[in-house]
Amino acid sequence: MTAHRIIIDTDPGVDDALAIMLALASGQLRIQAIISVAGNVTVEQTARNACRILELADRTDIPVYAGCARPIGHTSVSASHIHGVTGMDGPDLPPPTMPIQPLHGVDYLVEAIRTAPQGSLGLVMMGPMTNLALALIKAPDIAPRVRQVVAMGGAWSEGGNITPTAEFNFHADPEAADIVLRSGIPLTLLPLDVTHQCLTTPQRLARLRALPGRCAAAAVAMLEHAGRFDLAKYGWAGAPLHDPCTIASLIAPDLFGGRQVNVTISLDDALTRGMSVVDWWGTTKRPANAMFMRQADADGFYDLLSTHLARLP
Secondary structure (H helix, E strand, O other): OOOOEEEEOOOOOOOHHHHHHHHHOOOOEEEEEEEEOOOOHHHHHHHHHHHHHHHOOOOOOOOOOEOOOOOOOOOOOOOHHOOOOOOOOOOOOOOOOOOOOOOHHHHHHHHHHHOOOOOOEEEOOOOOOEEEEHHHHHHHHHHHHHHEEEOOOOOOOOOOOOOOOOOHHHHOOOOHHHHHHOOOOEEEEOOOHHHHEEEEEEHHHHHHHHHOOOOHHHHHHHHHHHHHHHHHHHHHOOOEOOOOOHHHHHHOOHHEEEEEEEEEEEOOOOOOOOOEEEEEEEOOOOOOOOEEEEEEOOHHHHHHHHHOOOOOO
């Protein structure tokens, strides 16, 4: 079976780190490169964190590019209050030694899409969509060349997790999300509606803790550190695990369900800025622009995560 070739655009981040590990462990995916973006922490730190994950997994063959340091339209926000100062607080990981590539992440993205056979390259977006949005502004010809974008972003029935109405990735750069949603690229969204079903309960965390290898141990340490914030906030039986849902949807699409709908982004009102407006019932008659997932097999998701993490060193 031919591996699905992807570029991961990310802002590690605890859940980003687990998503990258999940992708590294899958024979169905070939990671061509990782591009960092400012989001959970600064772009310099997210690039370093991507390198730390690759070194932990003995995969320094995958290049890392640093992308945009700030959003398109407003002041940066961060989630260091959840992920810690480093973005991956918890495990004691050494500073990375592998180099960050000199080419800017946006320029790499344009070059990679233009040189890949049309429709052969997929993009997995785990943070704000700044890099892809600027690539589309700079080189609009790349849009029809992308096979698909799979992104963690948005919310409908779950409201917001950074404001009352907005999910973090969309709120961090709503202008970028708007550009991508209007690009015509085939798009699958894994929103809070799905990720809030995938809770890292004590039983699931114990299963991960029992896995062999330093990657699984680091993943558990990060989850335990970041999970305290979500448990206090939501009062649920466990903390939601967001970004790995993107990778899981590529490896095992049957774990998730949704429908093709129109999704637009609120850009103006202070209370709704970054809100994803999901036309679930087709009331506006606007053409569908995204597969918006709303159902998840949480047990199947954690089965997949556990079996894959066990493959890593």
